[in-house]
Amino acid sequence: MKSFFMNRMLSFLCKYNNYSKEEIEKLNYGLEGIYLTITKLVVIIVLALLLNIFKEVIGLLILFNIIRYFGFGVHAKNSSECLITSILLFIVLPYIFIKLVNGNHILYIISFISILTFIPFAPADTIKRPFNNKRKKLIRKILTIIIGIIYLICSIVIDNIILSKLFLLAIMIQAIVINPITYKVMNESYNNSKNAKKISK
Secondary structure, eight states: OHHHHHHHHHHHHHHHOOOOHHHHHHHHHHHHHHHHHHHHHHHHHHHHHHTTOHHHHHHHHHHHHHHHHHHBOOOOSSHHHHHHHHHIIIIIHHHIIIIIOOSSHHHHHHHHHHHHHHHHHOSBOOSSSOOOOHHHHHHHHHHHHHHHHHHHHHHHHOSOHHHHHHHHHHHHHHHHHHOHHHHHHTTOOSOHHHHHHHHHO
16 A cells, blocks of 8 residues: 555656656655655544544644654654554553543653653654754753643643643653653664764764
8 A cells, every 4th residue: 555655646746857866765755754644643543533532632642743843752663663652652541541540640740750851861863863963952952841841830720631631641752752761662772963973983
């Protein structure tokens, strides 16, 4: 299915433009990313509908992507790994805390600890996007912490317990994806900017 989608889209794009080999490689990479994103979202949406947590999952995805924009985090190496991780983080985890856990006291504690982990670990880079600029890295760290604190405050002042949990879950998931242990479990290299400097030397 993936090959069919990519071949059809590439044929359509090449029909109107003459691309070099390098440009075609970039198009392939972009099309693969689009395909994986669409298929992952379809699976997550179907599962969310089946479990009756569709609105909650969409809200969580929005909140998480806002904080992830600044805090970054680990990326799965392949589509199956990405899908499994996404299901665990955006279906299983919210289902447990929204449907099975009463109250937010446990989440408050975990979220507060999660924000503390932003100090040493955010932002967490990847091999493809290492953070070589110390100033930009510091700015992203500060913004990640600020957003985490804002989310925590929102979760406390908001009367809606479900929305409150979504803010807290977004903080928790961000802490998970930037943690060095997560990188190790997923066999991804950590501190890629430092590793890049070592290689260059």
